Amino acid sequence: MHPKHLILRLLLPLLLSSSLYAAKPNIVIILSDDQAWTDYSFMGHEQIDTPALDKLAAESLTYTRGYVAAPLCRPSLASIFTGLYPYQTGITGNDLLGKDGKKIPRTSKEGAAQHQQLYRDFKKHAGLAGLLKDAGYITMQQGKWWEGDPKTSGFQHALSHGDPARGARHGDKGLEISRKGIDATREFLDIAKKENKPFFLWHAPFLPHTPHTPPKALFEKYQKLVKSPHIARYYAMVEWFDQTCGELLGELDQRGLSDNTVIIFLTDNGWIQRPDSPRFAALSKQDVHEGGVRTPLTIKWPNHIKPVMDLNTPVSSIDIAPTLLKIAGVKVPAAMTGLDLRDRAALQKRNTVFGADHSHNIIGVDQRVANLESRYVVQGKWKLIVYNPNNFPAPKVAGKLNGNANNPEGKPELYDLQADPFEKVNLADKHPDRVAELRKELDGWWDGSAAE
Template sequence: MNLLRKSTTLLILFLCLTSSRHVVRAESKADHPNIVMIISDDQAWNDYRFMGHEVIHSPNLDKLASESAVFKRGYVPTSLCRPSLMTLVTGLYPYQHKITGNDPPKGMNRQKLLKHVQSVDCLPAMLGKLGYQSFQSGKWWEGKPELAGFTSAMTHGDPKRGGRHGDLGLKVGREGMAPVFEFIDQCGKDPFYLWYAPFLPHTPHNPPKRLLDKYRNSELPIELSYYYAMCEWFDETCGQLLDYLDQKGLSQNTIVVYVTDNGWIQYVPESNQERKKMKRRFRYAPKSKRSPYDGGIRTPIMFRWPEKIKPAEYDTLVSSIDIVPTLLYAVGLKPTKSMQGIDLLKVMEHGGKTQRKAIFGDIYEHDMVDIDDPASSLKYRWCIEGNWKAIIPGPRLANEKVELFNLSKDPFEKKNLATEYPEKAHQLLKLTNAWWDGSEK
């Protein structure tokens, strides 16, 4: 009788503990959750209503945020799409996966870069070992998606047929969601991994007229009208995808992850005269894409898993290098030794607390200098500890100086405090050097 009472007490204690957790992980193969990656293309961290934008309408992503663990201080290591996307599929920094730019040196065959995707562990291939079906749609630079382990794809990756950064995959969202829906239907009872990385709100900024008209007014520059409409168009497609998961009864056992590949601040000409002289009407402003500033590297990162992840908002510093390890832990796999990211499920369990001191990143040339030597293309390294951020120019930018910002007081990085707080700047430089010296360059 005493043994029975003890067993009952232990069972009740176990149930109480597990019911109070923020996160419940998959316990068996039958419980493996589906995974949906939603990746925005060229969108600033604050261009959503749930992040404080007062003009852009983002009802579907607002709803997703209300149902998710939202890390409002999320970052990508680099502010260019190809290396950033490669991080999202490998969990590695650009210096590790060696895809540091969008293109190889001038004159080099692009196919030579594909050796890098074949030399690292990619999430679709790792999930495939558990029986996952996987589908690539939207942006993709690394040749045939099958090289990364995708079981099916929209992109063909053949340079002879216009394959560069997504080819046929770039139609998704802009021309409908049918390929994505067909993939979901074909999976049956198999768990699936969906890569939804539409060419949105990326240029060309050619939104539907009904959305453009919504943002056209005399007080808003025309460039912003087009861009804002593109953001809402992207939001609509996200809503269509999330609604389809609901319709098929799949939302309950699906982890939805949201992130942006890199930021975008729409450039607005100072005058009509300047506007008329511009060769490219829709382009990004300084301190956004391709830069080390928050306008280029900051993004909200969200995880939704109904009844497994508790909806909450966190100010914890997190990085896109954390996404792959987190998903691996969620399905019962372990990250590789090369992955430096942390398990965000555990961070959620502890109310957003983490032992990590700082996050880091590195910015490179658009065209790689040496495809096997990331340091040859390095422009900047950056480090954030708490509210302090340092930007450290590389040897290629010898005339530039270290910059230091207090992001809590200066979120748009207008005032360099390096000369006022030299000790802080030096401390962040030491942290960055320690991270960099420990890297496998």
């Protein structure tokens, strides 16, 4: 064989592989951190300005009735990453609770051992970064990340180190992204271009999460609109987050990447700002009411996904992983039961989503149901909340007011979300048949008595 032909024969697979990688769309997940589903201009907020996200929503297939699997960041993020529910991943809370009722430090012998077990169990499940890396993607983590070293979960590049001995908990150095600019993002995009590979970017900035330390000008802007300085700071944080999203989206545009990039946006869990405190109000974070689990969910892919504002169809955060894998041409693991977000007909036919709230602190890594507080099902316009009688009322954690103050006994709660989106009127006593039907659906999903 002529040397030139031999060289061509050796190089051809590489050339074809490079071309194949370049043809695959890039993937970006943008995650808001602690933001109510109402707190965007495109969702009807009359005071908060979110021009970058308004534009993204207008260019996307936007589901205004998105739901997360859990109203707390760590289990919610784990579900987005794996396409599984918290009772399946084992990630049901943020921290560990000891027998003495106190948090177990990650740096203690007991805390380190239990967290290593959590990480091992979590990594038994296929995750987005690893599956996409195996499909030829270059992968990057920045922002919130709880499950140890991101590189052990398929991220080739990561801003977080995950080492508790160096202060790691929920993202360490990675939490600086967007709050201190996006230079790390630019560097990663340069690497992806150099390697001529499609990229997967997990962008989960620590915004608008506390501490609420917005730019002075934004704080002063909202001080003129609201009486509470706490609300003014929160509103300013939301607009600051929007500005950083604009910075990221603008970078993609400037590099000519937007047309071949799939962008998904949602929040990890809700937040309703208290006017008298920096803390969150009841029925938001750590609660399965709409203020804790509902989020707009957008997916953009120019010339492939038609922009539509869907006001009615409930969708779940567990739908994200299988959607992205299908787009990337990757076989979806059987354990992922979510639907393709592009298939509105299938989603409308399903018309049902589920989720659960566990306590902030995990009570024994082998007892995944020990800290279960409540479960919810949304079907069409109806929503049922069922409390775990073994954990009601649950202990107050970090200022949390558990459950509904109008329901001190923890009875089932039924809401008509079409007429009552803020869940003011419990209709359970008026519609016992509907409660029974939805309870059957909820128990069919997961009855709260065992973990997989």
